[in-house]
Amino acid sequence: MQLKGIHHVSAITANAKENYHFYTEILGMRLVKKTVNQDDTSMYHLFYADEAGNPGTDLTFFEIKNAGNTYPGISSISGTSLRVPNDKALSYWVDRFNQYHVEHEGISNQGERNVIHFYDHEKQRLTLISDEHNNGVPGGRPWSQSSASVEHGIIGLGPSKLTIKDPTPTVKVLTEILTFTQVGSYPSTVKGQEDILIFSTGEGGTGAEIHVEVRDDLARERPGRGSVHHVAFRVTNEAELFKWKARLTEARIPNSGLVDRYYFQSLYFREPNGILFELATDGPGFATDEDINHLGESLALPPFLEDQREEIEAKLVPLDTIGNK
Template identity: 65%
Template sequence: MDRKALKGIHHVSAITGSAKKNYDFYTKVLGLRLVKKTVNQDDVSVYHLFYADERGNPGTDLTFFEFPIAGSTYHGTNSITLTSLRVQNDKALAYWKTRFVELKVDHDEISTRTGRATLSFRDPEGQRLALVSDEHNSGVAGGKPWDKSPIPVEHAIYGLGPVQLTVSRPEITARVLTDILGFKETRSFPSTTSGQSEIRVFETGEGGTGAEILLEERADLKRERQGRGSVHHVAFRVEDQDELYKWVDLLNQLSIPNSGFVERYYFRSLYFREPNGILFELATDGPGFEGDEDFEHLGEKLSLPPYFEDKREMIEARLQPLETKE
């Protein structure tokens, strides 16, 4: 059964201890648009917030589950250790560096990583992030910045960039990426981590910053313990529902434990863990976020998929109010 190549990064989902503080940082400091305020469909007692470009185009979503009782992250291996965010050019990085200084955002100096200007920084909970310049990039297109963002459009974040995996046994993760998911290993670049020599780059689809996984070996660390400021999973783009079912069939044929088809309303999903324990999701490009809110009012109300509407009163009673209408 022929399957189309995965199109790139679909979204990254992380953990926050405070929806309010998280909302303030990602919308008011980073200028992303909250395109959907909903709940974790596997635990409806907590928020699931989606930040993205103007309408949540696939490949632009950085999402957060709010777990108020989450402890601190204990950094380690077998984890997702960096989420990159795309900006149009090197000039935008200079803008962001000045902004981070003014707003006292924890950040590093602008550096070059695999030929691209990069600015690493952390959110208030220690989430490991980097802005990456697309000035010399080619490959999968980014999204479209929201013109009502506090950030000028020419400097705005407009998509997800490379996602870094740090693992203790890199070859087995590499085989999943290449032999099962169809990524191609294209190059490597020096790691700044003590005792390690290189980070390997894997690309899918049209390639480029929106379609890369970076793989680093760290056998000297304990397994990361997730908490506030850690990443829960990374999702890859699938064209549509028919393609997703082909991936379900493949994983079943290979006897790889997986979730099977999962209805998420805003997209359809499939989940499985690679052998080092990192959670992968395959997610369809559609239907998108405008099925229950129009474009002008995305993210303003608590949105629930139709199959949760009969529980709305109970769900709303268990959530702390979060004002997202400016």
């Protein structure tokens, strides 16, 4: 068994309408599923991805209307990367961010790659990372109707960054349980802090990495809007997911057991520093209940929630995504 890379990242927003505007109109990603949080159907769950909603390209958001500010700290997923095709694309995005008044830090180096660190309207900590020299997991395909340049468009998720105080137990889970190996490091931008460690799985590359930042100068993060809820890793199918459950149980790591999310099967657990990990299957996918040409236009509910549709819709503020442009 070996994980194939990042499957999706799920974060928190306080306003679905503003979130939809930023990620579709400014970043040019496609809303591939407008549904609800299956554990709390009073809130939207929005999925942004490449044109087909391929695994490894999904950045998702739970709408928690009363979410307060995030106070960054340890025991957190402190950074989410989005892949672009090459270094030239980064120059395009600097110009676009300036045009739309998006807060960013310009083009810089992160190890051997060029990146742009930037923030959405709720201070979500984001990075565009160049695939110029990527030889690992291939990226997806930008949406052909994107409001941004298709040539320079976002092609998937890059590395997630974990910020922790004690790396030893987290690294043990990554390497001894989850099949990651350390493949490098790069300097921290914070004076006096250790280098950030790079861990890779599967085919490797930008779509299959976790970066571990050790900080001894921060308190525990207080999450809110603009924070990340969990990161999910790719598993081939349900049969393999059962094997992962057995591995976690044998290692005495408490876990959720298999959870049917309809669009994929999931398994959740927390690593020793309290960060929530998910293992998720590559399929069935988002075209299971919607035509590929009309993904995200209507409120999609899995079959086990369909009989509650009227009650669920009554609790949601309507979000117009018809045309999804």
